[in-house]
Amino acid sequence: MGKYILTKLQELRDENLVSFHVPGHKIGSIYEKLGYKQILEEIYTLDTTEIDGTDNLHNAKEVIKNSQDKTAKIFNADKTIYLVNGTTCGIEAAIMATCNPKSKIIMNRDCHQSVINACILGDLEPIYIQTQICRKTNIIQGVNVEDVIKTIDSNLDAKAIILTYPTYYGTTYDLKSICEYAHSKDMVVIIDEAHGAHLELSNRLPKSAIIQGADIIVQSTHKTLPAFTQASMLHIKGNRVDEKKILSMLRFLESSSPSYLLLNSLELAVDIYEKHGHELMENLLNTIEEFKLKFKDRENILIYNEMDKTKIFISLKDLGITGYNLDEILRRDYKIQVELSNYYGVLLICTIGNDKEDFYRLEKALEDLLLKIKEKNVLEDTKYPESIPTKVLNPREAFYSSKKTIKIEDSIGKISGEYIIPYPPGISLISPGEIITQEIIAYIQQGVKNGMIVSGLKDTNLEYIDIIDIN
Ligand SMILES: Cc1ncc(COP(=O)(O)O)c(C=O)c1O
Incomplete structure (x- = not known):
């Protein structure tokens, strides 16, 4: 029997890595910690399809509907639809349900590929808004409200605006004002909140787009909460969007046999969110504060952790270490896996699945590196392309x-x-x-x-x- 994938996954699990990457359950540790292990050990016996009693995601009337309705209340949404093909399919469905072929849609230039793919599938004209990038760190900062307003004013025939909020790096901006302005011009606001499913767990975090007035909000529950990879949610707020049209689009974009294991993992994530989420998030934010204090005012290390405080960007560029190098060193020498690296540093995604021990190992690794690296190299400057290329064809x-x-x-x-x-x-x-x-x-x-x-x-x-x- 070929066991290529299984063997690799087991090897990885046995490496005892510290996970500062997605999925948010952190190599399953949160399930073990909170007593969900037994349900997951039985998981293969729970795999099923649409039969009498299991309802149907594409036309939910019974158990799936009840579960979604309960989740909607917890997340402050008017309606929640579970997704088994990630935020990717939710974004595509939201866009194509809102914009007819040949219409314009406004978006941030650093949008996820699914936004462009929706323009290809739905024959839409993208109108881009430039994204701000921090010179010192290459961190994507998000859009400027003034740029958004200008773009809306020059494209009043656009049907919708889609923005990434928060950015991958956890940066945010005044979304409430943007929603109010877009609505005053009759535009639907769709928010790619792939990286923000956890935001309402603490008032030390920025407010979720659900609270700030967006109409459709798509969240990767699997990234920042403990759900299985691919398990996401689409939330609807207010009455500007046609839920039935979104559901029809999802029938095109998702399997006609949605996985019950993924649906179940969403329900588990919501259970954890409701029962333990707030407390675990407070603990996590306190641990992050303590971790940051250890490196406060230290030379040669920059720690950026400003808005969504569950995202930590670490740079050793003053020592001449690129983010790509740091990523490799942390994994190879310290068994720490980060989410991503750019030229200047690495980004860590911390979730309620991380514990103090993870930060202890990170602290030790960084202390060790700061001690070991004696020679300062100079990193060549890099300039993220600022101007948006001219579009000739849609x-x-x-x-x-x-x-x-x-x-x-x-x-x-x-x-x-x-x-x-x-x-x-x-x-x-x-x-x-x-x-x-x-x-x-x-x-x-x-x-x-x-x-x-x-x-x-x-x-x-x-x-x-x-x-x-x-x-
Ligand atoms: C900003 C952003 N939007 C959307 C997605 C797609 O999310 P998913 O993996 O849930 O399909 C990603 C994935 O990395 C992302 O980074």
Whole structure:
């Protein structure tokens, strides 16, 4: 029997890694700690399909409906729909249920790929708002409210606006004002809250988009709460959106046999949220504060932990260590797995599944590194591309156009036929249909030299790129 995947997963589990990455249950430890182990040990006996009594996610009337209704109350939503294909399918359904083909939709430039994919599927015209990036850390800061208002004013025919809130790095902005302004112009507000399912667990955290006036909010329960990977939720607030249309779109985008194991894991996550979440979150935030204090005013280490305090960005760039290096060292030498790295540092996702011991091991690892690294190197500066490339074709036109392959250095000024997505966090620097710029090519070439992974391009060696063949 081929057991390639199983063997690898068992090896990983047995490595005893500290998890500062998703999923939020942290290698199952929260289930063990809180007494949910037995239910999960029986899990294979619970796998089923739509039979008498199990209800149907695509037309929920019984147990799934009851579960969703209870969750809606807990999350302050008017309606909650469970998702078994991640926030990805929730975003796509929300967009396509709100915008008819050929209409405009406003979005932050650093949107998740599912937003662009929805534009391809739904034949929509994306209108981008620039995202602010911190020069010192490459941390994505989110949009400026003034830029959002300007973009809305110049695109009053747009049907909807979709924004990422909070960003992957946990940064936030004044979403309430944005919702009020968009609503005054009759636009639906969709929020990609993939990284914010936990926000209402403490008033020391920023307010969730559900509270700030958004109409549709999609959350990756599996990322920041203890649900299984792929288990997400779509919440609806108010009456600006047609729930039936969202459900029809979800029938296109999700399996007709949704996994009961994933649905069950959502219910478990909500149970933990309700019974233990607030207390565990207070403990977590206190532990993070203590951890930060240990490194307060220390030389050569920068710890960014400003808004959503469950996200910690650590940089040793003053020692000449790139985030990619730090990521590798932490995993190899200290068995600590971070969520992502950029050139300047690493991002840790902490959840109510983490405990004091995880932070103790992190502290020891950083202390050790600060002691060991004697020589200061200077990191070459990198400049995240600021300007949004010019769009010549909409994503759908570009997707279906014929393409040809050319050398990457000859592609400047040509229309891209491919995505260029530095991973993580999976934000596209260029989308099909946009003009390739010198700035973008220079950024990815330097990034790859420094260890950045770029996805989207067919040629992983970054020698060639597909452009739109206009002849
Ligand atoms: C900002 C953002 N939105 C959406 C998604 C998609 O979420 P999911 O993995 O639940 O499909 C991700 C995944 O990493 C993300 O980072």
